[in-house]
Amino acid sequence: MFKAKTIMTTNVISVKRDTDIYEAIRTLVMNNITGLPVVNNDMSIAGIISEKDVLKLLYNAEGMGNKVEDFMTKGVVSFNEEDSLIDITECLIKNNFRRVPITSSGKLVGIISRKDIINYILRLRHKE
Numbered sequence: 001m002f003k004a005k006t007i008m009t010t011n012v013i014s015v016k017r018d019t020d021i022y023e024a025i026r027t028l029v030m031n032n033i034t035g036l037p038v039v040n041n042d043m044s045i046a047g048i049i050s051e052k053d054v055l056k057l058l059y060n061a062e063g064m065g066n067k068v069e070d071f072m073t074k075g076v077v078s079f080n081e082e083d084s085l086i087d088i089t090e091c092l093i094k095n096n097f098r099r100v101p102i103t104s105s106g107k108l109v110g111i112i113s114r115k116d117i118i119n120y121i122l123r124l125r126h127k128e
Contacts, residue, residue, distance in 0.1 A: 002085035007120045008102045008110030014039045017046050017069035021057070024049050024068050034113075035099050038072045043107040047072035050097070078103050081110060089117055 014037040015024050024036060028051065035050035049072045056071055065071075078101040079088050088100060092114050102110035 003081065004079050004083050004085060004088055004102050004110070004112060005081040006085065007116050008081065008112050009116060010110045012037060012101075012108060012111050014108060015049065015068050016041070017067065017072070019068045021049075021054065021066050021068055021071055025054055028054075035097075037076075037101045037108055037111060038068055039108055045076055045078055045101050045103065045108055047074045048076050048097070048099075048101070049073070076101060079112075080104065085112075085117070085120075088112055092117065 013027060013031055013033065015027065017038055017040070019038075027036060028034070028049075035048050037045055038047040038049055040046050047069070049068050053071045053073055077091060077095070077097070079091075081102050081104045083102075091100065092098070098115075099111055099113040101108055102112060
């Protein structure tokens with residue numbers, strides 16, 4: 001069985017809840033990524049800040065605050081590093097998000113995006 005830890009990116013770029021929203025946007029742009037896990041001090045997941053979340057700035061830049069927690073998506077779906085890659089793939093097919101954080105003992109240890117799974121499919125194909 002293919003597990004999350006097989007393909008997850010472990011060098012995860014993340015931000016804290018109190019990170020300035022414009023610093024988070026710069027991080028997205030500079031790293032050419034579409035979303036960042038938001039973590040608490042103990043590395044547990046507090047949310048996700050995505051391109052879609054920061055689009056809200058266009059509508060109400062003054063009234064929403066200036067911290068990541070003012071814009072992030074809460075109640076994030078995450079998976080354990082031992083979870084099935086099939087389950088993660090089904091989740092990404094059924095939902096509108098592009099990535100899921102991967103945890104171990106409740107702490108962020110990785111991330112898997114749609115692109116990671118697509119690359120893995122391609123690698124499997126070339127093994128044949």
